[in-house]
Structure formats: C-alpha cells, structure tokens
Amino acid sequence: MPRRKSHERRPFEIVMDEAGEAAFPWDLDEHLNGCLAAFQIESSYPAAVFFAFEALWGIARDVGIRARAGTLNPAQLDEQWMLTPSTTLPVPWIWIRALSAAWEKYKTEGGQLGHAFGLEGGGKANLPRSLH
Numbered sequence: 423m424p425r426r427k428s429h430e431r432r433p434f435e436i437v438m439d440e441a442g443e444a445a446f447p448w449d450l451d452e453h454l455n456g457c458l459a460a461f462q463i464e465s466s467y468p469a470a471v472f473f474a475f476e477a478l479w480g481i482a483r484d485v486g487i488r489a490r491a492g493t494l495n496p497a498q499l500d501e502q503w504m505l506t507p508s509t510t511l512p513v514p515w516i517w518i519r520a521l522s523a524a525w526e527k528y529k530t531e532g533g534q535l536g537h538a539f540g541l542e543g544g545g546k547a548n549l550p551r552s553l554h
Contacts, residue, residue: 468540
C-alpha cells in the first residue's frame with residue numbers, strides 16, 4: 423500500500439488545530455478571525471464554503487458553551503434548540519454570502535450538493551449523494 427505524501431499544512435488544517443475542541447478558553451471572535459484569515463490565504467470558492475461551515479459551527483459551539491456556563495438570557499433558552507429559534511445572532515456577512523451562493527448554484531444548476539458547494543469533485547470515486 424503506498425504511503426501518503428506529507429504535505430504542507432493547508433489553511434483549514436491550521437484553523438482546525440488552533441480553534442478545535444481543545445481550545446480553552448473558547449473565543450468566538452478569535453475563531454471567526456481565524457476563519458477569515460485562512461480564507462484570505464486560500465481565497466477560493468470551495469474554501470469560502472468550507473470556512474462558512476466552520477464559522478457557523480463556531481457560533482453554535484459558542485452558544486453551547488455559554489448555555490452550559492449559564493450566561494445566556496433565560497428568556498431565550500429553548501429545551502430542544504438551546505436558544506429559541508427566533509433568537510437573532512450576528513453572523514459575518516462573508517459566511518452567509520458564501521453559503522447562499524453555493525445554495526443558489528445547487529438550485530439553478532442541479533447536480534451533486536457537495537459539488538455545487540465546491541466541497542467535492544465529480545470524480546468516479548466516492549461520489550457525493552444527490553439530494554433531489
């Protein structure tokens with residue numbers, strides 16, 4: 423079996439390592455700034471979508487940490503969703519735009535969802551599932 427070649431760490435790997443599960447204390451602004459900095463290093467459409475998902479994960483993680491710490495407004499708490507679904511949160515526009523552009527591409531061009539989002543290619547191996 424051939425060995426994988428070692429590669430230079432890609433921007434997403436750096437962000438994931440520095441702002442991963444072990445990062446404590448958690449700092450949402452640091453995480454979002456890391457996503458933006460990594461995107462600027464590798465500013466492609468697939469990178470934008472990847473970092474948009476990473477940014478949204480960070481926002482949700484921040485809410486979870488604050489909920490467990492008891493620092494959220496009790497009026498906004500929801501048993502199933504952690505926060506009531508109508509709660510508004512600030513989300514940097516770049517991440518909303520990256521995801522909305524990918525979704526628009528999927529709706530207008532069809533095809534594989536992972537391909538439309540730029541996360542997977544259209545090769546023969548491990549084709550992404552189509553969501554029709």
